[in-house]
Amino acid sequence: MNKLWKEFLKKGKLEDCPVIDIHCHMGLFYGSHMPYTDPDTMAKRMELAGVKLIVFCHNYALLYPEEGNKYNIEAVRKYPEKFKAYCGINPNYPEVVEKDLSTFDKFRDVYVGLKLLPDYHKIPLSDKKYKPVFEFADKNKLIVLTHTWGRSIYDGADEVEKILKKYKNLILILGHSIHGDWEKAIEFVKKYENVCLELCAILDERGIIEKFVYEIGSDRILFGTDFPWFNHHYYIGALLGSGISEEDCRKILYLNANKILKIFE
Amino acid sequence: MNIEFFDVNVWFGNLKDDIKKISVSLKRISEKLDELNIKKAIVYHISQRDVHPEFGNEILIKEIADKEKFYGIITLLPFQTDEIKKIDFKDLKNKKIVGFNFFPKKHNYILDKITFGDFLSELEYKNFPVFFDLLSGFSVDYRDVYSILNNFPKLTCILCNLGIWNTNRFTWPLIEKCPNVYLESSLLSLQEGGIEETVKKYGAERIVFGSGFPERYFEASILQLVHAEINEKDKEKIAHKNIERIIKRIKYE
Numbered sequence: 001m002n003k004l005w006k007e008f009l010k011k012g013k014l015e016d017c018p019v020i021d022i023h024c025h026m027g028l029f030y031g032s033h034m035p036y037t038d039p040d041t042m043a044k045r046m047e048l049a050g051v052k053l054i055v056f057c058h059n060y061a062l063l064y065p066e067e068g069n070k071y072n073i074e075a076v077r078k079y080p081e082k083f084k085a086y087c088g089i090n091p092n093y094p095e096v097v098e099k100d101l102s103t104f105d106k107f108r109d110v111y112v113g114l115k116l117l118p119d120y121h122k123i124p125l126s127d128k129k130y131k132p133v134f135e136f137a138d139k140n141k142l143i144v145l146t147h148t149w150g151r152s153i154y155d156g157a158d159e160v161e162k163i164l165k166k167y168k169n170l171i172l173i174l175g176h177s178i179h180g181d182w183e184k185a186i187e188f189v190k191k192y193e194n195v196c197l198e199l200c201a202i203l204d205e206r207g208i209i210e211k212f213v214y215e216i217g218s219d220r221i222l223f224g225t226d227f228p229w230f231n232h233h234y235y236i237g238a239l240l241g242s243g244i245s246e247e248d249c250r251k252i253l254y255l256n257a258n259k260i261l262k263i264f265e
Numbered sequence: 266m267n268i269e270f271f272d273v274n275v276w277f278g279n280l281k282d283d284i285k286k287i288s289v290s291l292k293r294i295s296e297k298l299d300e301l302n303i304k305k306a307i308v309y310h311i312s313q314r315d316v317h318p319e320f321g322n323e324i325l326i327k328e329i330a331d332k333e334k335f336y337g338i339i340t341l342l343p344f345q346t347d348e349i350k351k352i353d354f355k356d357l358k359n360k361k362i363v364g365f366n367f368f369p370k371k372h373n374y375i376l377d378k379i380t381f382g383d384f385l386s387e388l389e390y391k392n393f394p395v396f397f398d399l400l401s402g403f404s405v406d407y408r409d410v411y412s413i414l415n416n417f418p419k420l421t422c423i424l425c426n427l428g429i430w431n432t433n434r435f436t437w438p439l440i441e442k443c444p445n446v447y448l449e450s451s452l453l454s455l456q457e458g459g460i461e462e463t464v465k466k467y468g469a470e471r472i473v474f475g476s477g478f479p480e481r482y483f484e485a486s487i488l489q490l491v492h493a494e495i496n497e498k499d500k501e502k503i504a505h506k507n508i509e510r511i512i513k514r515i516k517y518e
Contacts, residue, residue, distance in 0.1 A: 033434050036458045
């Protein structure tokens with residue numbers, strides 16, 4: 001058994017093993033009751049598991065972008081040590097996207113990149129509406145976290161590969177690792193240098209993380225939970241229970257994310 | 266604090282289909298339980314679902330007979346077709362059977378008052394638990410659960426694998442109206458604040474510990490519960506005391 005397990009079980013969090021959660025949200029959501037969605041409660045809850053930083057996109061930014069990104073900005077400016085945000089991109093609102101991209105540099109203290117949600121916005125990643133978004137991200141070498149799901153016509157493997165073939169400078173984080181299409185997720189990591197897998201909705205199923213680490217190692221796998229949808233201790237417990245090595249766990253929990261974000265020494 | 270656990274949601278056997286390939290013996294599970302201070306577990310054999318209840322029930326009963334830490338759940342079909350043996354409650358006690366489960370969507374029947382009315386009334390009277398799986402798509406959905414509990418509101422009912430997204434909108438009305446409904450914890454632990462807010466609103470008495478092994482990790486729901494923002498007594502209730510109380514209430518006679 002991974003020795004981190006015993007320590008997390010005893011203490012709940014570890015000074016020498018902080019957690020960076022690369023895939024989070026904030027705020028209320030129509031489809032689900034989430035009790036802890038405000039920035040103050042989220043900041044407090046992060047401490048339970050030693051989560052040092054979350055990178056999130058407020059649900060309103062994704063669902064109602066005229067108003068939404070201001071909630072990202074407010075939250076990060078209130079908790080600059082604990083929160084960083086993705087600028088939410090909803091291509092159904094091209095004028096808002098244009099404005100958000102043109103003012104992106106003003107909020108470099110807030111944003112680390114962009115968040116896309118094609119399955120919900122019903123626009124495929126390769127659609128022309130996303131073109132200025134990817135061009136901007138590629139030019140500025142930004143992180144782009146996109147929701148991905150196996151067999152989706154919006155953000156399944158075929159759509160993901162069209163982006164990876166075209167844009168080589170941005171870092172594409174595959175939220176949910178093209179859920180269910182694990183072979184393609186593995187293939188893309190082998191084939192493209194600028195792609196990472198993310199573990200939200202993976203760790204609630206035994207066997208997948210073990211397969212990823214066995215096939216591609218742990219250097220390009222990032223810890224993410226959709227917090228405040230899902231609980232940090234649950235996901236940490238799953239990772240530690242998977243039987244992968246302590247070194248792999250540390251890379252996944254914080255080292256890999258820190259390498260990309262370049263925030264902590 | 267060294268909490269001991271009683272896991273109500275474990276299956277064993279071989280599951281090999283186009284998506285999942287899982288093979289786990291009761292011996293292997295027993296070793297994991299020892300490692301994690303899980304003193305007891307309620308289990309079923311996956312062939313009860315995927316082959317035939319009569320076939321799987323026999324395997325289950327045989328496998329748990331000489332293994333002290335395991336209790337079993339047997340799977341039912343409509344009695345009208347005579348495919349499964351008649352239920353002898355006294356005999357179930359000897360065989361360490363502490364509940365029934367149903368897979369109507371997989372086994373092609375309607376789980377309702379017409380099919381199981383008298384029997385469910387008897388279970389209600391005997392405080393005999395039924396275990397419903399809300400996730401697999403083979404058992405029931407929340408509409409089915411609401412329909413059954415509308416007719417049998419005092420049925421002892423353990424809702425397992427509650428759903429991946431937060432399920433409070435489904436489960437809290439049931440807990441409020443039906444005194445013997447309990448939530449199995451594995452996917453409640455997955456939901457941020459799921460355990461804490463349910464305890465705050467309805468008390469720790471309504472949650473029983475479960476892992477969902479072998480499809481999910483024991484360690485996930487253990488770590489969440491151990492560090493949940495609830496008091497230690499409530500953790501113990503969830504971890505093992507509630508299910509022990511539920512089993513003690515069964516009237517086998």
